[in-house]
Amino acid sequence: MFNWDQRWEVVIGLEVHTQLQTKSKIFSGSSIAYGAEPNTQASALDIALPGTLPVMNMEAARLAIKFGLAIDAEINMTNVFARKNYFYPDLPKGYQISQMALPIVGFGEIEIDTPDGVKTIGVTRAHLEEDAGKSLHEDFQGQTGIDLNRAGTPLLEIVSEPDMRSPAEAVSYLRKLHSLVRYIEICDGNMQEGSFRCDANVSIRPRGQAELGTRTELKNINSFRFVERAMEYEIERQIDILEDGGKVVQETRLYDPDKHETRSMRSKEEAHDYRYFPDPDLPPMVLDQAFLDEIRATLPELPTAKKARFETEFKLSSEDASLLTNSREVANFFEETAQKSKAEKKIVANWMIGELFANLNKSELEIAESPISTSQFATLLDRIADNTLSGKTAKQVFAALWEQEGEVDDIIEAKGLKQITDTGAIEAIVDEVIAASPDQVQQFKDGNDKVIGYLVGQVMQKSKGKANPQIANQLLKEKMS
Amino acid sequence: MTITTLSKLSADLSSGKVSSVELTKDYLSRIEQSTHNAFISTCPDLALAQAQAADQKRIDGNNSPLLGVPIAQKDIFCIDGTQTTCGSKILENFIAPYTATVIDNMHKQGVVSLGKTNMDEFAMGSSNETSYYGSVANPWGEETEQLVPGGSSGGSAAAVAAQLAPAATGTDTGGSIRQPAAFCGLTGIKPSYGRCSRYGMIAFASSLDQAGPMTHTAEDAALLLNSMAGFDSKDSTSLDVPAEDFTRCLDDSLEGIKIGLPKEFFGDGLDNEVATLIESAIKEYEKLGATVKEVSLPNSHLALPSYYVIAPAEASSNLSRFDGVKYGFRAEEYTDLTDMYYKTRSQGFGDEVKRRIMIGAYALSSGYYDAYYSQAQKLRRLISDDFDTVFKDCDVLMGPTTPSTAFEQGSRTDDPISMYLNDIYTIPANLAGLPAGSIQAGLTSAGLPAGLHLITPYLQEAKLLNIAHQFQQVTDWHTKVAPSIAQGGQ
Numbered sequence: 001m002f003n004w005d006q007r008w009e010v011v012i013g014l015e016v017h018t019q020l021q022t023k024s025k026i027f028s029g030s031s032i033a034y035g036a037e038p039n040t041q042a043s044a045l046d047i048a049l050p051g052t053l054p055v056m057n058m059e060a061a062r063l064a065i066k067f068g069l070a071i072d073a074e075i076n077m078t079n080v081f082a083r084k085n086y087f088y089p090d091l092p093k094g095y096q097i098s099q100m101a102l103p104i105v106g107f108g109e110i111e112i113d114t115p116d117g118v119k120t121i122g123v124t125r126a127h128l129e130e131d132a133g134k135s136l137h138e139d140f141q142g143q144t145g146i147d148l149n150r151a152g153t154p155l156l157e158i159v160s161e162p163d164m165r166s167p168a169e170a171v172s173y174l175r176k177l178h179s180l181v182r183y184i185e186i187c188d189g190n191m192q193e194g195s196f197r198c199d200a201n202v203s204i205r206p207r208g209q210a211e212l213g214t215r216t217e218l219k220n221i222n223s224f225r226f227v228e229r230a231m232e233y234e235i236e237r238q239i240d241i242l243e244d245g246g247k248v249v250q251e252t253r254l255y256d257p258d259k260h261e262t263r264s265m266r267s268k269e270e271a272h273d274y275r276y277f278p279d280p281d282l283p284p285m286v287l288d289q290a291f292l293d294e295i296r297a298t299l300p301e302l303p304t305a306k307k308a309r310f311e312t313e314f315k316l317s318s319e320d321a322s323l324l325t326n327s328r329e330v331a332n333f334f335e336e337t338a339q340k341s342k343a344e345k346k347i348v349a350n351w352m353i354g355e356l357f358a359n360l361n362k363s364e365l366e367i368a369e370s371p372i373s374t375s376q377f378a379t380l381l382d383r384i385a386d387n388t389l390s391g392k393t394a395k396q397v398f399a400a401l402w403e404q405e406g407e408v409d410d411i412i413e414a415k416g417l418k419q420i421t422d423t424g425a426i427e428a429i430v431d432e433v434i435a436a437s438p439d440q441v442q443q444f445k446d447g448n449d450k451v452i453g454y455l456v457g458q459v460m461q462k463s464k465g466k467a468n469p470q471i472a473n474q475l476l477k478e479k480m481s
Numbered sequence: 482m483t484i485t486t487l488s489k490l491s492a493d494l495s496s497g498k499v500s501s502v503e504l505t506k507d508y509l510s511r512i513e514q515s516t517h518n519a520f521i522s523t524c525p526d527l528a529l530a531q532a533q534a535a536d537q538k539r540i541d542g543n544n545s546p547l548l549g550v551p552i553a554q555k556d557i558f559c560i561d562g563t564q565t566t567c568g569s570k571i572l573e574n575f576i577a578p579y580t581a582t583v584i585d586n587m588h589k590q591g592v593v594s595l596g597k598t599n600m601d602e603f604a605m606g607s608s609n610e611t612s613y614y615g616s617v618a619n620p621w622g623e624e625t626e627q628l629v630p631g632g633s634s635g636g637s638a639a640a641v642a643a644q645l646a647p648a649a650t651g652t653d654t655g656g657s658i659r660q661p662a663a664f665c666g667l668t669g670i671k672p673s674y675g676r677c678s679r680y681g682m683i684a685f686a687s688s689l690d691q692a693g694p695m696t697h698t699a700e701d702a703a704l705l706l707n708s709m710a711g712f713d714s715k716d717s718t719s720l721d722v723p724a725e726d727f728t729r730c731l732d733d734s735l736e737g738i739k740i741g742l743p744k745e746f747f748g749d750g751l752d753n754e755v756a757t758l759i760e761s762a763i764k765e766y767e768k769l770g771a772t773v774k775e776v777s778l779p780n781s782h783l784a785l786p787s788y789y790v791i792a793p794a795e796a797s798s799n800l801s802r803f804d805g806v807k808y809g810f811r812a813e814e815y816t817d818l819t820d821m822y823y824k825t826r827s828q829g830f831g832d833e834v835k836r837r838i839m840i841g842a843y844a845l846s847s848g849y850y851d852a853y854y855s856q857a858q859k860l861r862r863l864i865s866d867d868f869d870t871v872f873k874d875c876d877v878l879m880g881p882t883t884p885s886t887a888f889e890q891g892s893r894t895d896d897p898i899s900m901y902l903n904d905i906y907t908i909p910a911n912l913a914g915l916p917a918g919s920i921q922a923g924l925t926s927a928g929l930p931a932g933l934h935l936i937t938p939y940l941q942e943a944k945l946l947n948i949a950h951q952f953q954q955v956t957d958w959h960t961k962v963a964p965s966i967a968q969g970g971q
Contacts, residue, residue: 044579048802050572050683051559051581053716083798085845087822094801146806275845277854280687280795282717 008242009207010235011215012170012200013162016177017155018187019131019195020063026130026154027054027097034193038147042133046152048092053281060154061285063186064104064128065295067156070184070302071123073108077287081128081279086272089146090133098157100276103127104285110160110180111304112172113322121173122161131155150194156186162201162212167231171224174198176303183303183328191222198227202234204242213238214248218262221255230255234262306331314338314345323353329367333374340378343385351381355398372401379408392465393417420466423475426459429467430475433458444480452476482967484960485647487550487701494539494549501532501539501549505593508551512596512645517618519630519640521556522564523596531593538591547708548591553646555637556597557604558584558692559681567683568602568612568633571803571810571829581681582716583650583692583709590708595646599636602831603800604652604685607660607903609635610894611833619665619887620963621929628887628929631661631903637695638665643966648696648705652682654689655788656882656907659919662695663882663932666921666961668949669695670702673940674914675720678713684799686792687718689911698959699920699949703727706942727943731950736770738948739875745781746880746906746934758923758931759881762952766879769951776875778867783860784909789901790844790857791912797841803829836897865913872938877948880906882919882932906934916942920949921958928964 025032028045045052068075082100105126111118133151137144158177164170178196181187189196203215218234221227233255238248253262278284301309303325310321310331325331330352338348356377360367380397383389389397389412400411412418420426433455434441443451452473459472493499505528512520528551535549559565559577566572584594601611608629609617617635620643622628630639634651638661641649651658653671662669670693677692684690694705706727713719740763747756763773805811805825812824830838844853871878883903893900910917915936922933933952937945953959 047807049559049578049808050565050567050575050802051577051679051681053680053718055715055717085798085801087801087804089804089806089818092802092807094804095798273847275798275842275847275850277794277798277845277850280718281684 007207008204008235008239009209010165010167011162011203011205011212012164012167012231013215014160014164014170014173015199015201016158016160016174017131017197017199018158018181018189020060020154020156020186021188022057022059022063022154024057025152026057026060026128028152030152032150032153036149038145038149040149042148042151046092047148048094054097054279056282056285057154060128061104061287062295063154064126064156065287065292066184066299067126067158067181067186068105068108069292069296070180070299071108071110073123073126074106075287075292076102076104076106078102078284079104079287080284081282082276083279084129084274084276086274088132088135089144090135090148090151092133092148092151096130096132097279097282098129099127101278102284110173110176112169112176113318114169114172119163119169121163121169124159124161126156126158129155129157162203167228167235170200170231171228174224174227179303179326184299194222197222200227200231202231202238203248204235204238213242214250216248216250216262217252219252219254219265226255226257229257229260230262233260237262300328310334314349316345316349320349320353323357324349327367333367333370336374337377337381340375341381341385343378343381347384348381351377355395359398359402371404372398376401376408383408383412387421387468388412388419389417390419390460390465390467390469392460393419396465417466419468420463421468421471423471426463426467426471427475429459429462430472430479432462434476434479441480482644482962484697484962485644486697487547487648487704488698490550490647491546491548491704495544501535501551501593502529504549505529505532505551505595508595508646512640515643515645517620517639517643517645518615519599519617519636519643519645520553520596521566521568521599521612521614521636524560524563524594527560527562528593528595531588531591535591535593543591545590546704547587549593550591550648551593551595551646552587552705553596553598553637553640553649554584554594555600555634555650555652557600557652557683558597558650559683560584560594560597563597565597565683566614567604568600568614569803569830569834570613571826573613573810575809577681579681582678582713584681586678586711587650587705587708592708598634598640598649601633601635601657602834603683603796604633604654604657604690605796605833605837606632607656607900608632608888608890608893609639609661610890611831612636613831616890620966621665621887623965627890629664629890631664631883631887633657634661634669634695638662638667638669641665641667641695641697642963644962648694648701650692650705650709651695652685652690652692653907653911654686654691654792655911656904658693658695659882659907659917659932659934660903662919663921663930663934664887666924666930666958666963667695667697668699668702668918668920668953668959669693670706670918670942670945671910671916672706672710672942673720673916675718676710676916676940676942678711678716678719680713680715680719684795686795687799688795689788689792691911699918699946699953700728700731702918702949703731703943703946706946722940725943727946730943730947733947733951734770735766735948735951738766738769738771738877740766740771740773741776741871741875741878742773743778743781743871743878743880744775745778750884750902750905751881752885754925755881755883755885755931758925759879759933762922762933762956763879765952765955769955774875776871776878778864778871778909780860780863780867781909784864784912785901785905787857787860787864788904788908788912789840790853791861793837793841794844794854795841797838797845800830800834800838805829833897861912864909868909868913868915868936868938876937876944878936880934881922882906882934886925886927886929886931910936915939916945918945918949920952921961923958924961930958930961
């Protein structure tokens with residue numbers, strides 16, 4: 001757990017660029033599919049040939065509005081594109097079409113879970129803009145290769161209020177946001193491919209001071225783990241500076257995950273003056289309520305509502321409900337399984353969060369790629385419920401299902417795993433165990449209740465896990481009393 | 482020698498008196514022999530292929546008005562496969578891989594594109610003296626006294642006035658069709674903003690630029706505008722209105738037409754002879770049944786300063802793409818990225834372009850945006866509102882197109898402000914997006930043409946052309962050929 005001198009208060013704001021899941025770019029008809037050969041998805045407009053003009057792809061606006069509605073934000077019924085002017089080779093026009101004074105989405109809120117309960121993080125705004133191309137510095141013998149495939153890809157830049165007070169809160173917000181954009185299917189959230197990029201603004205101030213300290217911007221953080229570590233480093237760095245009587249320089253810093261440090265970006269220029277002005281090539285976007293209503297109707301049950309429903313409808317704990325509603329796919333898997341199975345919902349939850357998640361993580365699979373289907377999972381859980389399997393033998397069946405060795409009942413048959421519920425058979429083993437463990441039997445008789453665990457364990461061992469532990473427990477007690 | 486109009490050529494082609502191939506060859510030959518430097522390049526292969534196709538179509542029964550008619554195109558328009566320079570060194574090696582919509586529209590009507598006319602660099606200028614490809618000689622001048630043709634569509638104006646093409650396309654941001662039309666004795670029309678697509682037209686000031694026809698007559702201008710205009714989904718500022726026939730009311734009587742004369746357009750700085758010619762022109766209109774009254778556009782004195790904030794600001798951004806990275810000129814030697822940018826743009830752009838980029842960047846910069854750019858846009862609204870007010874009881878506004886007639890080459894290049902003052906009467910219509918035109922009002926004692934400027938309400942190009950056409954029915958200024966050309970004889 002990261003701790004720092006409690007004299008200092010940390011203030012964090014996050015800017016997340018999400019790549020919107022449209023078919024084509026925001027202002028041109030080019031594809032945005034990842035992984036194409038360089039400069040094969042760059043039209044005349046994308047490479048800024050003279051005379052070309054942008055035309056709005058309303059699908060991008062639709063997805064932006066969907067996000068706004070999902071976080072209960074204001075939607076600006078008239079919103080305006082503005083030019084952000086600067087020179088860089090991967091910015092073909094020498095300006096980026098973005099939104100400044102009037103973004104499409106205004107103020108909204110996202111709730112996060114913290115150890116101290118639910119906290120509301122403000123979202124200042126979310127605006128549409130186009131992505132730049134890519135600069136490739138290796139492989140070109142001292143030159144830089146420019147790939148403009150990405151130039152013009154639609155982005156939604158989501159800006160939070162500086163409401164977070166620790167790296168953990170920041171990560172919690174990011175995870176919530178990541179989950180949400182995937183839930184409402186506006187972004188695939190693939191951080192490796194750059195669909196979900198995070199910049200963090202970090203500053204510190206003496207606790208109790210209202211004025212914000214000087215902030216630095218951390219860039220190039222492409223995993224949740226790096227986010228936390230980068231911030232921790234930066235906070236300590238700033239504390240050291242201030243405690244030595246120095247001043248924090250407002251600058252952009254890159255996180256180096258190998259060295260675990262942040263470094264000032266090598267650039268000679270002072271703060272950019274982007275000379276924003278409304279783009280004269282694009283009239284203001286005017287939305288009507290009917291359009292918004294149409295989009296609202298496409299919103300799925302959102303994570304917060306789904307989690308609450310899981311808690312009330314399935315009587316799950318907050319923690320379990322949270323884990324099971326992390327993504328729509330996981331939530332759907334759970335609900336389908338729960339519907340097909342007679343087992344208690346709590347059991348279904350435990351098995352998903354335990355055995356299933358563990359195996360998915362180990363094999364680095366998404367739930368959609370699970371080798372075990374909801375039907376198979378449901379059947380397995382039914383066999384536990386009807387006492388065919390014990391917890392232990394069920395795990396063996398699970399493993400076999402994972403390797404796709406067959407259906408549940410076939411596996412039970414093949415491996416002879418049917419739980420022994422025949423009291424007579426178990427009795428015989430119980431007698432064996434009592435005979436073999438005189439000390440433990442005596443301890444039990446002397447009042448040590450806990451030793452029953454050991455004795456049951458012995459019965460399970462002798463029966464190769466097949467004895468019904470509840471019956472074994474009961475018989476042991478009867479015979480020892 | 483008389484002028485050759487589109488109407489006449491259309492009739493000759495239709496009757497079989499001449500073929501498109503013959504016409505095209507004739508014009509290409511004239512261009513080759515001319516000394517006006519009106520063209521940056523010609524496209525003979527394209528032109529002849531188009532002419533042949535047109536002649537064949539005529540045989541197949543197609544008879545559209547401009548089928549097979551050769552036109553000169555301002556080098557601001559991309560035409561697939563042609564060098565498209567915008568008058569600049571920075572695009573000297575640029576071959577456009579696509580065609581501008583207005584040109585494509587014309588090609589679909591069977592128009593033959595002769596070549597790309599000279600122009601002020603990136604449309605910034607009023608004399609064609611900022612072109613990397615040299616100045617253009619106004620055919621109305623003499624050997625001993627080279628006069629400017631006006632700008633930025635100087636090459637197009639000179640080409641038509643020198644009989645190198647029967648008509649040409651131009652573009653107008655602050656007067657760049659109308660002012661050269663006035664200096665060269667032509668009819669030049671800037672349509673309503675949004676009427677013609679800007680796709681494929683290299684951008685100078687996006688909220689002001691418009692393509693338009695430069696011809697000898699209003700009737701020709703209407704014909705050419707018919708083939709250029711129309712909604713284009715590739716231009717988000719293109720007006721989605723039904724197609725119009727701009728010739729439909731050319732012959733309407735002007736009885737009862739109300740002409741407004743903004744007093745601000747007749748103030749100091751206006752050459753006396755030009756003023757006299759304008760007054761005579763107005764009298765012709767009164768004879769045609771129009772009534773005339775003085776009106777006021779009280780904020781029009783703010784038009785020039787507003788324009789010279791807004792246009793450079795938009796231009797400074799539009800020209801950022803010319804950076805040597807993807808296409809066009811790149812400096813041969815440079816030490817790093819920043820140096821490459823500096824050298825490429827310093828070497829690739831001329832002085833006037835650099836001047837305006839700097840003004841524009843300044844007007845948009847942090848701390849100055851509110852005082853300059855934002856303020857200018859607010860003033861633009863006031864200027865536009867003035868027009869709304871006067872158009873409540875006027876059908877058309879008239880005045881001089883320019884404060885003077887064509888001036889000598891080099892006489893204003895040392896003083897950018899004196900150059901900017903050329904556009905003082907034309908700029909307000911650009912700021913308000915209104916249709917405006919210039920027709921020849923007469924010749925001064927020095928034998929130089931003066932232009933009569935007309936402005937009508939938004940989307941009323943047909944009315945504008947009607948008003949212009951009627952003047953040309955009762956006067957013959959528009960038929961005069963520049964003496965140097967008439968003497969050349971052809």
